[in-house]
Amino acid sequence: MAAPPTIPISSPQSTASAAAQPPIATPAFRAFVSRLSQSIRHGFSQRRPWSELVDRSSFARPDSVSEAASRIRKNFSYFRVNYVTLLAAVLALSLLSNPFSLLVLLSLLGAWLFLYVFRASDQPIVVFGRTFSDREILGLLVVSTIVVVFLTSVGSILISALLVGLAIVAVHGAFRAPEDLFLDDQEPANVGFLSFLGGAASSAAAAAAPAVASRV
Numbered sequence: 001m002a003a004p005p006t007i008p009i010s011s012p013q014s015t016a017s018a019a020a021q022p023p024i025a026t027p028a029f030r031a032f033v034s035r036l037s038q039s040i041r042h043g044f045s046q047r048r049p050w051s052e053l054v055d056r057s058s059f060a061r062p063d064s065v066s067e068a069a070s071r072i073r074k075n076f077s078y079f080r081v082n083y084v085t086l087l088a089a090v091l092a093l094s095l096l097s098n099p100f101s102l103l104v105l106l107s108l109l110g111a112w113l114f115l116y117v118f119r120a121s122d123q124p125i126v127v128f129g130r131t132f133s134d135r136e137i138l139g140l141l142v143v144s145t146i147v148v149v150f151l152t153s154v155g156s157i158l159i160s161a162l163l164v165g166l167a168i169v170a171v172h173g174a175f176r177a178p179e180d181l182f183l184d185d186q187e188p189a190n191v192g193f194l195s196f197l198g199g200a201a202s203s204a205a206a207a208a209a210p211a212v213a214s215r216v
Contacts, residue, residue, distance in 0.1 A: 047081040053172075060177045072173035079173075087165040094161035101154045108148050112141055 062068035076083065095102040115125065116137055125132040132140075149155040 053082050058177050059175050068174040074178040075173035083169045090165035091161045101157050
């Protein structure tokens with residue numbers, strides 16, 4: 001007599017363990033980190049030599065405002081990755097000199113990533129027995145971001161550091177004569193000062209899109 005067919009039964013423990021998977025171990029988060037690191041490595045591969053950036057023999061006072069603007073445009077196009085690195089260094093130094101602001105900013109970023117972007121849709125947030133919906137979590141994160149940026153020292157530190165970094169870049173771009181640079185006049189229009197950051201942002205958005213789309 002033939003044995004009756006076996007009905008597959010899923011293990012409750014395995015289902016629970018899959019549902020309890022932390023956001024940092026999800027495939028979406030790993031894809032996010034992988035794509036972001038690849039984009040950063042690709043961007044740094046286009047970095048110009050720092051010796052070329054600070055070559056003293058190439059500095060000269062511009063004769064007019066239009067010449068200074070032309071130099072800034074050309075130097076932005078050529079040294080864009082170096083300039084982004086300088087801006088990041090100024091921001092990092094400003095935050096490192098204010099540990100509390102750095103801690104608040106990292107906490108806010110972590111909350112966005114692990115409470116909304118990379119949290120599985122079947123993992124509700126329960127606090128003191130109350131379950132929060134995705135819309136409520138999003139609202140709390142938006143309000144927290146507004147409070148942190150506009151009502152604490154974090155926003156002023158970021159804006160001040162960004163202005164200082166942009167001033168350094170503008171002064172260098174205006175006084176650095178670009179005649180010795182191998183510039184391509186037919187350079188695509190989308191290649192500019194923030195193209196490096198744009199590539200990293202687009203890669204990060206592509207990795208995070210499936211997790212966010214599942215909540216809509």
